[in-house]
Amino acid sequence: MSIALANRVHTPVLADEVVEALDVKPGKRYIDCTLGGGGHSLAILSGCQPGGQLLGIDADPEAINLAQHNLYDFFESSIIINDNFYNLENICRETGFLAASGILFDLGLSSLQLASAERGFSFQLSGPLDMRFNPDEQLTAADIVNKLPEPKLAQLILIYGEEPMANRIAKNIVDHRPISDTADLAATVSDAIGDRLSKIHPATRTFQALRIAVNRELDHLTTALDQSLNCLEKGGRLAVISYHSLEDRIVKNFMLRETRGCICPPTVPQCRCQHKPSLALLSKHPVYPSDEEIERNPRGRSAKLRVAVKL
Numbered sequence: 001m002s003i004a005l006a007n008r009v010h011t012p013v014l015a016d017e018v019v020e021a022l023d024v025k026p027g028k029r030y031i032d033c034t035l036g037g038g039g040h041s042l043a044i045l046s047g048c049q050p051g052g053q054l055l056g057i058d059a060d061p062e063a064i065n066l067a068q069h070n071l072y073d074f075f076e077s078s079i080i081i082n083d084n085f086y087n088l089e090n091i092c093r094e095t096g097f098l099a100a101s102g103i104l105f106d107l108g109l110s111s112l113q114l115a116s117a118e119r120g121f122s123f124q125l126s127g128p129l130d131m132r133f134n135p136d137e138q139l140t141a142a143d144i145v146n147k148l149p150e151p152k153l154a155q156l157i158l159i160y161g162e163e164p165m166a167n168r169i170a171k172n173i174v175d176h177r178p179i180s181d182t183a184d185l186a187a188t189v190s191d192a193i194g195d196r197l198s199k200i201h202p203a204t205r206t207f208q209a210l211r212i213a214v215n216r217e218l219d220h221l222t223t224a225l226d227q228s229l230n231c232l233e234k235g236g237r238l239a240v241i242s243y244h245s246l247e248d249r250i251v252k253n254f255m256l257r258e259t260r261g262c263i264c265p266p267t268v269p270q271c272r273c274q275h276k277p278s279l280a281l282l283s284k285h286p287v288y289p290s291d292e293e294i295e296r297n298p299r300g301r302s303a304k305l306r307v308a309v310k311l
Helices: 015-021 039-047 061-070 072-077 085-095 111-115 141-147 150-161 166-175 182-193 204-215 217-231 245-258 291-296
Strands: 029-032 053-058 078-082 100-106 232-242 279-281 304-310
Touching: 015 039, 015 232, 015 304, 029 039, 039 053, 039 061, 039 072, 039 100, 053 061, 053 072, 053 085, 061 072, 061 078, 061 111, 072 078, 078 085, 085 217, 100 217, 141 150, 141 204, 150 166, 150 204, 166 182, 182 204, 204 217, 217 232, 217 245, 232 245, 245 279, 245 304
Parallel strands: 029 053, 029 100, 053 078, 100 232
Antiparallel strands: 232 304, 279 304
């Protein structure tokens, strides 16, 4: 690992709030499903000593390297796995990490990923159209941008990016194929949109859509949330930080569903699902970063933390 990588500082969003939400206590076990640079894990490990343990999971091998460095002082108390959290239950069984007292998902991109031009996540840096969390996966952003038919590309940008000008963007992309790199794509998207008053860069939603599609983020999140119930002990906490409405809607709907008994459709006269409540919300409303934290770390301005406890 390079000196630059080892010295890179990771600033976790809502770190104190996460430790409180998970009710971190000495001797307990916790899972960080999105390890990143290890910022949240470091806070959790510091709070669960003596005797506490942490299982850290990340699909990005570069994040694994950085986290291993940052968590070195807790080497004997942590298990770090390079895998995707959609394999959460299998990972827990294979490592003997059942059941945990708390599980965390932080669904945002890490500073490491955004700062690496060669990863292709940032529209502010010129790099290859990649966007894969795991470089061993086959599909890249370039495959989507340069090969997907225009109607499907427009639909992808509309649904995953919630971009109202998706049709114009898709047409301009197709008209300018092949798109060579992130700077080329950002310029093509900006040209399609033109001047519009917005607090965000014109390419923000399109890049979000491509990243979600490349990594199948929403499908994997749904799968992992379902599995988390089998990995928590009774009274264990589930905490999820989301950064855009698509993620937050999935998390919110999952938690609300699991607080209810019958989830049969209203048209079914008698319950057939036999569903029982498995979670209780700690609060109906998400926790947001304070103004002071947003000033220190502007990337956390859109973060929402939702927390539930297993019944």
